[in-house]
Amino acid sequence: MSLYSSLDIAASGMTAQRLRMDLIADNIANASTTRTPQGGPFRRHMAVFAPRQSPPPHPGYPPGSRWHDDPMPYAGVRVVGIAQDDSPFTVVHDPGHPDANEMGDVLYPNVDPIMEMVDLIESNRAYEASMSVFETTKQLLMRTLNIGR
Amino acid sequence: MHRYASHQMVGRSAYAGVMIEADKIGSVLPGRFPALDIGQSTGTSEIGEKSFSELLADGIDRVQNLGEESEQLSLDMALGRPVELHQAMIAATKAQIALELLIQVRNKLIEAYQEISRMQV
Numbered sequence: 532m533s534l535y536s537s538l539d540i541a542a543s544g545m546t547a548q549r550l551r552m553d554l555i556a557d558n559i560a561n562a563s564t565t566r567t568p569q570g571g572p573f574r575r576h577m578a579v580f581a582p583r584q585s586p587p588p589h590p591g592y593p594p595g596s597r598w599h600d601d602p603m604p605y606a607g608v609r610v611v612g613i614a615q616d617d618s619p620f621t622v623v624h625d626p627g628h629p630d631a632n633e634m635g636d637v638l639y640p641n642v643d644p645i646m647e648m649v650d651l652i653e654s655n656r657a658y659e660a661s662m663s664v665f666e667t668t669k670q671l672l673m674r675t676l677n678i679g680r
Numbered sequence: 681m682h683r684y685a686s687h688q689m690v691g692r693s694a695y696a697g698v699m700i701e702a703d704k705i706g707s708v709l710p711g712r713f714p715a716l717d718i719g720q721s722t723g724t725s726e727i728g729e730k731s732f733s734e735l736l737a738d739g740i741d742r743v744q745n746l747g748e749e750s751e752q753l754s755l756d757m758a759l760g761r762p763v764e765l766h767q768a769m770i771a772a773t774k775a776q777i778a779l780e781l782l783i784q785v786r787n788k789l790i791e792a793y794q795e796i797s798r799m800q801v
Contacts, residue, residue, distance in 0.1 A: 534781075535774050545766045665770065672777050676784050 536606075537668040543583055543607030544661035550610050551578045551654045555647050562642040565630040572630075573640040575616035583609040616641055732789075739782045746775040 554576040564573035583606040618641045626635030750771040757763045 534777070538770060538774060542766060542770045546764060549764055549766070662766075669773055669777070673780065676777075676780050679788070680784075
Protein backbone atom coordinates (compact mmCIF):
# COMPACT_ATOMS: atom_id res chain seq x y z
CA MET A 532 0.00 0.00 0.00
CA SER A 533 1.87 3.04 -1.20
CA LEU A 534 1.38 6.62 -0.14
CA TYR A 535 -0.68 7.35 -3.20
CA SER A 536 -2.78 4.20 -3.47
CA SER A 537 -6.01 5.87 -2.33
CA LEU A 538 -5.42 8.70 -4.74
CA ASP A 539 -4.86 6.34 -7.67
CA ILE A 540 -7.92 4.29 -6.81
CA ALA A 541 -10.09 7.40 -6.62
CA ALA A 542 -8.62 8.51 -9.94
CA SER A 543 -9.61 5.23 -11.57
CA GLY A 544 -13.14 5.68 -10.27
CA MET A 545 -13.34 9.15 -11.74
CA THR A 546 -12.01 7.97 -15.09
CA ALA A 547 -14.55 5.15 -15.24
CA GLN A 548 -17.45 7.47 -14.49
CA ARG A 549 -16.22 10.00 -17.04
CA LEU A 550 -16.27 7.30 -19.69
CA ARG A 551 -19.76 6.31 -18.64
CA MET A 552 -20.88 9.93 -18.93
CA ASP A 553 -19.44 10.06 -22.45
CA LEU A 554 -21.46 6.97 -23.37
CA ILE A 555 -24.62 8.46 -21.89
CA ALA A 556 -24.05 11.63 -23.87
CA ASP A 557 -23.59 9.53 -27.01
CA ASN A 558 -26.79 7.59 -26.29
CA ILE A 559 -28.82 10.75 -25.82
CA ALA A 560 -27.36 12.45 -28.88
CA ASN A 561 -28.15 9.40 -31.01
CA ALA A 562 -31.60 8.75 -29.58
CA SER A 563 -33.19 9.24 -32.99
CA THR A 564 -30.49 7.79 -35.21
CA THR A 565 -32.17 5.38 -37.58
CA ARG A 566 -29.24 4.38 -39.72
CA THR A 567 -25.71 3.34 -38.85
CA PRO A 568 -22.80 2.13 -40.99
CA GLN A 569 -23.42 -1.36 -39.67
CA GLY A 570 -27.04 -1.17 -40.82
CA GLY A 571 -30.07 -0.72 -38.65
CA PRO A 572 -30.64 1.90 -36.00
CA PHE A 573 -28.28 2.96 -33.26
CA ARG A 574 -27.91 0.53 -30.34
CA ARG A 575 -27.61 1.85 -26.82
CA HIS A 576 -24.11 1.62 -25.33
CA MET A 577 -23.38 0.44 -21.81
CA ALA A 578 -20.08 0.51 -19.99
CA VAL A 579 -18.91 -2.67 -18.26
CA PHE A 580 -16.76 -2.18 -15.17
CA ALA A 581 -14.56 -4.68 -13.40
CA PRO A 582 -12.06 -4.40 -10.57
CA ARG A 583 -8.67 -3.41 -11.81
CA GLN A 584 -5.91 -5.96 -11.35
CA SER A 585 -3.38 -4.73 -8.91
CA PRO A 586 -0.39 -3.32 -10.71
CA PRO A 587 2.79 -5.42 -10.73
CA PRO A 588 5.02 -4.82 -7.75
CA HIS A 589 7.31 -1.87 -7.98
CA PRO A 590 10.43 -2.95 -9.89
CA GLY A 591 12.55 -1.79 -6.98
CA TYR A 592 11.12 -4.43 -4.65
CA PRO A 593 13.28 -7.54 -4.81
CA PRO A 594 11.60 -10.96 -4.70
CA GLY A 595 11.50 -12.11 -1.11
CA SER A 596 10.94 -8.66 0.37
CA ARG A 597 7.58 -8.26 1.98
CA TRP A 598 6.47 -5.64 -0.49
CA HIS A 599 7.06 -8.02 -3.40
CA ASP A 600 5.10 -10.93 -1.97
CA ASP A 601 2.17 -8.86 -0.84
CA PRO A 602 1.13 -6.58 -3.71
CA MET A 603 -1.94 -4.44 -3.36
CA PRO A 604 -5.03 -6.61 -3.73
CA TYR A 605 -7.09 -3.63 -4.77
CA ALA A 606 -6.34 -1.08 -7.43
CA GLY A 607 -9.63 0.53 -8.33
CA VAL A 608 -11.90 0.00 -11.28
CA ARG A 609 -11.35 -0.36 -14.98
CA VAL A 610 -13.62 -0.48 -18.00
CA VAL A 611 -13.43 -3.94 -19.53
CA GLY A 612 -15.60 -3.11 -22.48
CA ILE A 613 -18.44 -1.18 -24.00
CA ALA A 614 -21.42 -3.45 -24.44
CA GLN A 615 -24.41 -2.92 -26.67
CA ASP A 616 -27.87 -3.21 -25.27
CA ASP A 617 -29.74 -6.10 -26.89
CA SER A 618 -33.23 -4.88 -26.03
CA PRO A 619 -35.60 -4.65 -28.97
CA PHE A 620 -35.77 -1.50 -31.00
CA THR A 621 -38.72 0.84 -30.83
CA VAL A 622 -41.02 0.40 -33.79
CA VAL A 623 -42.82 3.41 -35.21
CA HIS A 624 -45.13 3.18 -38.16
CA ASP A 625 -44.14 5.95 -40.56
CA PRO A 626 -44.26 4.95 -44.24
CA GLY A 627 -42.91 8.30 -45.41
CA HIS A 628 -39.62 7.97 -43.56
CA PRO A 629 -36.58 7.26 -45.76
CA ASP A 630 -35.59 4.36 -43.48
CA ALA A 631 -39.03 2.75 -43.41
CA ASN A 632 -39.07 -0.97 -44.25
CA GLU A 633 -41.52 -2.59 -46.65
CA MET A 634 -44.29 -2.59 -44.04
CA GLY A 635 -43.84 1.12 -43.41
CA ASP A 636 -42.26 0.61 -39.97
CA VAL A 637 -39.22 2.56 -38.85
CA LEU A 638 -36.93 1.10 -36.20
CA TYR A 639 -35.74 3.68 -33.69
CA PRO A 640 -32.90 3.18 -31.20
CA ASN A 641 -33.61 1.38 -27.92
CA VAL A 642 -32.62 4.54 -26.01
CA ASP A 643 -34.98 5.85 -23.36
CA PRO A 644 -33.97 9.44 -22.54
CA ILE A 645 -35.46 9.21 -19.05
CA MET A 646 -33.36 6.16 -18.20
CA GLU A 647 -30.33 7.91 -19.64
CA MET A 648 -30.93 10.94 -17.41
CA VAL A 649 -31.21 8.69 -14.37
CA ASP A 650 -27.97 6.99 -15.34
CA LEU A 651 -26.40 10.40 -15.79
CA ILE A 652 -27.37 11.47 -12.28
CA GLU A 653 -26.04 8.22 -10.86
CA SER A 654 -22.79 8.61 -12.76
CA ASN A 655 -22.50 12.20 -11.58
CA ARG A 656 -22.91 11.17 -7.94
CA ALA A 657 -20.39 8.37 -8.32
CA TYR A 658 -17.87 10.80 -9.81
CA GLU A 659 -18.43 13.22 -6.94
CA ALA A 660 -18.07 10.40 -4.43
CA SER A 661 -14.67 9.46 -5.86
CA MET A 662 -13.76 13.13 -5.74
CA SER A 663 -14.70 13.23 -2.04
CA VAL A 664 -12.46 10.27 -1.35
CA PHE A 665 -9.65 12.03 -3.14
CA GLU A 666 -10.13 15.32 -1.30
CA THR A 667 -10.36 13.63 2.09
CA THR A 668 -7.27 11.54 1.50
CA LYS A 669 -5.34 14.57 0.33
CA GLN A 670 -6.37 16.59 3.38
CA LEU A 671 -5.37 13.80 5.71
CA LEU A 672 -2.00 13.42 4.04
CA MET A 673 -1.32 17.14 4.21
CA ARG A 674 -2.30 17.25 7.87
CA THR A 675 -0.17 14.20 8.59
CA LEU A 676 2.81 16.05 7.18
CA ASN A 677 2.23 18.71 9.84
CA ILE A 678 2.70 16.30 12.72
CA GLY A 679 5.39 17.60 14.98
CA ARG A 680 5.67 20.92 13.23
CA MET B 681 29.15 15.81 4.39
CA HIS B 682 31.15 12.63 4.45
CA ARG B 683 28.84 9.69 4.00
CA TYR B 684 30.17 7.75 6.97
CA ALA B 685 29.82 10.76 9.22
CA SER B 686 26.22 11.40 8.19
CA HIS B 687 25.29 7.77 8.78
CA GLN B 688 26.84 7.86 12.21
CA MET B 689 25.22 11.16 13.09
CA VAL B 690 21.74 10.03 12.17
CA GLY B 691 22.21 6.66 13.81
CA ARG B 692 23.08 8.28 17.10
CA SER B 693 20.52 11.03 16.99
CA ALA B 694 18.85 11.35 20.34
CA TYR B 695 16.17 13.66 19.03
CA ALA B 696 13.00 11.98 20.23
CA GLY B 697 10.96 12.72 17.20
CA VAL B 698 13.52 11.56 14.69
CA MET B 699 14.94 8.37 16.14
CA ILE B 700 15.89 7.03 12.77
CA GLU B 701 18.11 4.03 12.60
CA ALA B 702 19.09 3.56 9.02
CA ASP B 703 18.25 -0.11 9.03
CA LYS B 704 14.74 0.34 10.41
CA ILE B 705 13.51 3.24 8.35
CA GLY B 706 10.93 1.10 6.63
CA SER B 707 9.07 0.49 9.86
CA VAL B 708 9.34 4.04 11.19
CA LEU B 709 8.26 6.16 8.27
CA PRO B 710 4.55 6.04 7.51
CA GLY B 711 3.35 3.91 4.67
CA ARG B 712 5.49 1.99 2.27
CA PHE B 713 7.80 4.59 0.91
CA PRO B 714 8.87 2.80 -2.25
CA ALA B 715 12.04 4.82 -2.54
CA LEU B 716 13.37 2.99 0.48
CA ASP B 717 13.55 -0.33 -1.31
CA ILE B 718 15.20 0.75 -4.51
CA GLY B 719 18.70 -0.56 -4.86
CA GLN B 720 18.28 -3.69 -2.75
CA SER B 721 20.24 -6.24 -4.68
CA THR B 722 20.75 -8.82 -1.95
CA GLY B 723 17.08 -9.73 -1.61
CA THR B 724 17.01 -9.24 2.15
CA SER B 725 13.74 -8.18 3.67
CA GLU B 726 15.11 -5.23 5.64
CA ILE B 727 16.39 -1.97 4.26
CA GLY B 728 19.89 -2.55 5.55
CA GLU B 729 22.68 -0.94 3.72
CA LYS B 730 21.30 2.32 2.34
CA SER B 731 22.50 5.52 3.92
CA PHE B 732 20.07 8.26 4.71
CA SER B 733 21.57 10.50 2.07
CA GLU B 734 20.72 7.89 -0.55
CA LEU B 735 17.19 7.68 0.74
CA LEU B 736 16.91 11.43 0.54
CA ALA B 737 18.24 11.31 -3.02
CA ASP B 738 15.61 8.71 -3.89
CA GLY B 739 12.98 11.00 -2.42
CA ILE B 740 14.22 13.82 -4.58
CA ASP B 741 14.10 11.60 -7.66
CA ARG B 742 10.54 10.68 -6.84
CA VAL B 743 9.54 14.32 -6.50
CA GLN B 744 11.27 15.03 -9.78
CA ASN B 745 9.45 12.22 -11.59
CA LEU B 746 6.05 13.18 -10.26
CA GLY B 747 6.69 16.82 -11.06
CA GLU B 748 7.68 16.01 -14.63
CA GLU B 749 4.65 13.81 -15.09
CA SER B 750 2.39 16.56 -13.80
CA GLU B 751 4.00 19.13 -16.06
CA GLN B 752 3.68 16.85 -19.09
CA LEU B 753 -0.01 16.27 -18.45
CA SER B 754 -0.67 19.99 -18.02
CA LEU B 755 1.18 20.69 -21.25
CA ASP B 756 -0.81 18.03 -23.10
CA MET B 757 -4.03 19.49 -21.85
CA ALA B 758 -3.05 22.98 -22.93
CA LEU B 759 -2.17 21.63 -26.39
CA GLY B 760 -5.59 20.02 -26.68
CA ARG B 761 -4.47 16.41 -26.52
CA PRO B 762 -6.96 13.94 -25.01
CA VAL B 763 -6.11 14.23 -21.33
CA GLU B 764 -8.78 13.94 -18.69
CA LEU B 765 -8.96 16.99 -16.43
CA HIS B 766 -8.95 14.94 -13.25
CA GLN B 767 -5.78 13.12 -14.35
CA ALA B 768 -3.94 16.43 -14.64
CA MET B 769 -5.25 17.64 -11.26
CA ILE B 770 -4.39 14.38 -9.55
CA ALA B 771 -0.87 14.34 -10.97
CA ALA B 772 -0.37 17.91 -9.71
CA THR B 773 -1.64 16.93 -6.26
CA LYS B 774 0.64 13.89 -6.03
CA ALA B 775 3.62 16.05 -6.98
CA GLN B 776 2.64 18.58 -4.33
CA ILE B 777 2.33 15.91 -1.63
CA ALA B 778 5.67 14.37 -2.54
CA LEU B 779 7.35 17.75 -2.35
CA GLU B 780 5.78 18.54 1.03
CA LEU B 781 6.94 15.18 2.36
CA LEU B 782 10.47 15.83 1.16
CA ILE B 783 10.46 19.28 2.78
CA GLN B 784 9.27 17.90 6.09
CA VAL B 785 11.87 15.13 6.07
CA ARG B 786 14.55 17.73 5.35
CA ASN B 787 13.26 19.94 8.17
CA LYS B 788 13.38 17.11 10.66
CA LEU B 789 16.85 16.18 9.55
CA ILE B 790 18.06 19.74 10.00
CA GLU B 791 16.43 19.96 13.42
CA ALA B 792 18.16 16.76 14.47
CA TYR B 793 21.48 18.07 13.22
CA GLN B 794 21.06 21.33 15.08
CA GLU B 795 20.14 19.49 18.25
CA ILE B 796 23.31 17.47 17.98
CA SER B 797 25.46 20.49 17.24
CA ARG B 798 24.11 22.24 20.34
CA MET B 799 25.47 19.51 22.56
CA GLN B 800 28.23 20.66 24.85
CA VAL B 801 31.43 18.74 24.49
